[in-house]
Amino acid sequence: MSAIDAEHSAHITELVREQYERFPYPDLDPGEMPKGWVTTSIMPLMCPLVWGGRRTADDAMHILDAGCGTGGPSAQLALMSPRSKVVGIDLSQASLARSRARKERLGLDNLEYHRLSLLDVGELGMTFDYIVTTGVLHHMPDPDEGLRALRSVLDPHGAIAIMLYGQYGRVGVYMLQRAMQLLANPDEDIDYHIDLARQAMLSAPPWFPAHIPSYGFEMQPGNKGGIVDLLLHAQDRAYTVDDIHAMLHACDMRFHRWMVPHLYDPKPHLGRDPELANSLHAMSNEHADQIGELVHGALHKHTFVAVRPEFEPPRIDIRDGRWKKLGIVKYFEYTWDPSEADPETGRLTGSPDTTEHRDRLTLSVHPWQAEFIKALSHVPTHTMDVLRSPSVRRAMPSMPGYQRDAMVEELIGALVQRGGAILVEEEHIRG
Numbered sequence: 001m002s003a004i005d006a007e008h009s010a011h012i013t014e015l016v017r018e019q020y021e022r023f024p025y026p027d028l029d030p031g032e033m034p035k036g037w038v039t040t041s042i043m044p045l046m047c048p049l050v051w052g053g054r055r056t057a058d059d060a061m062h063i064l065d066a067g068c069g070t071g072g073p074s075a076q077l078a079l080m081s082p083r084s085k086v087v088g089i090d091l092s093q094a095s096l097a098r099s100r101a102r103k104e105r106l107g108l109d110n111l112e113y114h115r116l117s118l119l120d121v122g123e124l125g126m127t128f129d130y131i132v133t134t135g136v137l138h139h140m141p142d143p144d145e146g147l148r149a150l151r152s153v154l155d156p157h158g159a160i161a162i163m164l165y166g167q168y169g170r171v172g173v174y175m176l177q178r179a180m181q182l183l184a185n186p187d188e189d190i191d192y193h194i195d196l197a198r199q200a201m202l203s204a205p206p207w208f209p210a211h212i213p214s215y216g217f218e219m220q221p222g223n224k225g226g227i228v229d230l231l232l233h234a235q236d237r238a239y240t241v242d243d244i245h246a247m248l249h250a251c252d253m254r255f256h257r258w259m260v261p262h263l264y265d266p267k268p269h270l271g272r273d274p275e276l277a278n279s280l281h282a283m284s285n286e287h288a289d290q291i292g293e294l295v296h297g298a299l300h301k302h303t304f305v306a307v308r309p310e311f312e313p314p315r316i317d318i319r320d321g322r323w324k325k326l327g328i329v330k331y332f333e334y335t336w337d338p339s340e341a342d343p344e345t346g347r348l349t350g351s352p353d354t355t356e357h358r359d360r361l362t363l364s365v366h367p368w369q370a371e372f373i374k375a376l377s378h379v380p381t382h383t384m385d386v387l388r389s390p391s392v393r394r395a396m397p398s399m400p401g402y403q404r405d406a407m408v409e410e411l412i413g414a415l416v417q418r419g420g421a422i423l424v425e426e427e428h429i430r431g
């Protein structure tokens with residue numbers, strides 16, 4: 001890096017630090033936890049998702065939250081994996097003060113915080129099994145440098161959960177950010193600019209490509225830091241699927257999985273042509289995901305897991321009845337609308353609860369299959385135990401065993417592909 005680049009980079013980092021000193025993000029009181037658990041910090045889910053159950057939330061791991069902000073997710077990590085040591089680092093003392101206050105309130109002895117740049121993470125003298133970095137790398141002057149620093153402290157069999165902004169879904173945000181830059185008035189203070197940005201967002205015409213429900217938290221009345229984070233940020237860039245793969249390649253890392261894979265599935269947006277379905281099926285996942293992002297049109301963030309090349313992904317085969325030997329973990333809930341049941345087949349249409357309303361990528365199932373999904377647990381449970389649960393048995397019509405097995409296999413395949421369930425080997429079912 002040239003001296004000028006280094007100076008520019010230090011200047012940007014300082015602007016970002018100042019922003020988060022003044023407006024810690026998210027703007028939560030130490031007494032508050034984030035509304036709903038942040039999925040990447042739910043260790044009983046992340047362990048099957050990353051390691052297929054080879055590691056569990058009961059193991060003693062080293063976990064890092066890099067750019068931990070006001071500390072909700074790091075507290076969740078420490079609560080949910082009590083034998084692990086959790087470390088949060090951030091540039092902003094004001095954010096760390098809230099994080100530390102929450103830690104004290106919750107009496108979490110396995111959690112510590114340090115004011116440290118991501119780039120200096122090596123100073124901790126530790127390696128980590130699991131690293132979370134959500135909403136941080138895209139605010140760095142050189143995000144690849146940040147990811148390389150994290151990789152340098154990642155155990156070869158560990159994983160990093162990353163959230164980066166999505167370029168296409170944030171087109172309107174960048175338009176408003178640019179408008180705010182052009183409207184910046186040096187005679188006015190930050191409150192004036194916050195009000196202006198809020199009004200611009202709220203007054204946007206219906207066709208404007210920034211969807212307010214996606215930014216519900218930032219737009220909450222009184223959440224000044226949310227508006228600054230969204231529309232007045234000192235440093236902010238966004239990624240396409242291709243950019244993410246290029247970034248991982250440049251940092252000698254591999255893509256492991258999306259947190260919500262069905263968002264990248266192009267099929268629901270491309271009609272029902274069987275030939276097209278075949279050609280999508282024949283494509284590499286990366287290629288299909290690129291198309292999925294383009295035809296979805298509004299992905300405003302990407303949350304995914306990346307690993308080092310040495311990492312061995314769990315490969316679990318469900319075919320030919322092998323699912324009978326596996327454990328299954330519920331990943332997200334589906335809600336079922338009985339009024340939308342198909343009058344001919346009786347099939348129900350379910351939507352995953354974790355997605356925003358415009359991501360209505362649905363799953364159509366028989367009522368007993370809906371009961372099967374409802375009966376899944378967030379901890380690994382034997383597949384056969386779920387199938388034998390009273391609610392599933394009550395709902396299941398009589399049918400030959402081979403037919404039931406084929407339908408369960410198909411259902412598990414669909415759930416796993418869409419991210420609704422995770423499978424673990426039998427020996428990893430605990431308790």
Ligand SMILES: C[S@@+](CC[C@H](N)C(=O)[O-])C[C@H]1O[C@@H](n2cnc3c(N)ncnc32)[C@H](O)[C@@H]1O
Nearest residue numbers: 020025067068069090091092117118134135136
């Ligand atoms: C948008 S907030 C995200 C906070 C939290 N991770 C979350 O998901 O809610 C970004 C955080 O990254 C921190 N940050 C930005 N650049 C950093 C760097 N180079 N090193 C450490 N923290 C950094 C900021 O101080 C801020 O707290």
